[in-house]
Amino acid sequence: MERGKFYAVGTGPGNPELLTLKAVRVMNECPVIAAAESRGTENIALKTASEYIKGKEIIMCDMPMTRDERELDRVHDETAVRMAGILDSGKNIAFLTLGDPAVYSSVMYVFERIRKMGYEAEMIPGITSFSAAAAALKEALCERAEPLHIIPASYKGEEFDDLCGTKIYMKSGKRLSALRERLRGRGAVMVENASMENERVYNSFDEAEGSHGYFSLVILPAEGGSK
Numbered sequence: 001m002e003r004g005k006f007y008a009v010g011t012g013p014g015n016p017e018l019l020t021l022k023a024v025r026v027m028n029e030c031p032v033i034a035a036a037e038s039r040g041t042e043n044i045a046l047k048t049a050s051e052y053i054k055g056k057e058i059i060m061c062d063m064p065m066t067r068d069e070r071e072l073d074r075v076h077d078e079t080a081v082r083m084a085g086i087l088d089s090g091k092n093i094a095f096l097t098l099g100d101p102a103v104y105s106s107v108m109y110v111f112e113r114i115r116k117m118g119y120e121a122e123m124i125p126g127i128t129s130f131s132a133a134a135a136a137l138k139e140a141l142c143e144r145a146e147p148l149h150i151i152p153a154s155y156k157g158e159e160f161d162d163l164c165g166t167k168i169y170m171k172s173g174k175r176l177s178a179l180r181e182r183l184r185g186r187g188a189v190m191v192e193n194a195s196m197e198n199e200r201v202y203n204s205f206d207e208a209e210g211s212h213g214y215f216s217l218v219i220l221p222a223e224g225g226s227k
Contacts, residue, residue, distance in 0.1 A: 004087040007094045008101040008111045010126020011045040015195035030094035036063040045096040080113035100126045133191035169218040188220045
């Protein structure tokens, strides 16, 4: 029996209209749809693609939000073995991930393992959250010779704040308040839930007091000010 193919599919930032034609085609062609599950929270990638995965077999894969590398390795190994079993039955799998699979996505750990196990695998790129945030702000992220930096704010600190060019702070999580204090007065902006129905734009990060959701993205424009 011919083995199935594994697809890591980026579903974009959350608005179904921002799904790519290729992502839709692949989802339509795959009988099995997989997605990550963490503490029972709603999977936005599945919600985004809901119109195109009706009647499909849905596989939820436990991927806890933890920094314990041993635990993560165990989970990713188990998920890869589970996916391999489905691929061995001849079924193609579309593993959905919000945004783009190449940018801070859990599916890439599974993707790498699947490839090492000898299975055919393909990445389907998606529109990133920071591209959607730039559209919401109606601003360019970088122009001419300006560099662009993507910073995982929950892991990295102020050592990147003074880099030349525009800084994008993703994955801020519980450190969002500390990040706001660090960037206060420097012209940073924030977009929460970019492209989604509950999108909210803060043209001044200084004024974005209080708590905010997981999908909050902060941008510090080049030279520390708005264009």
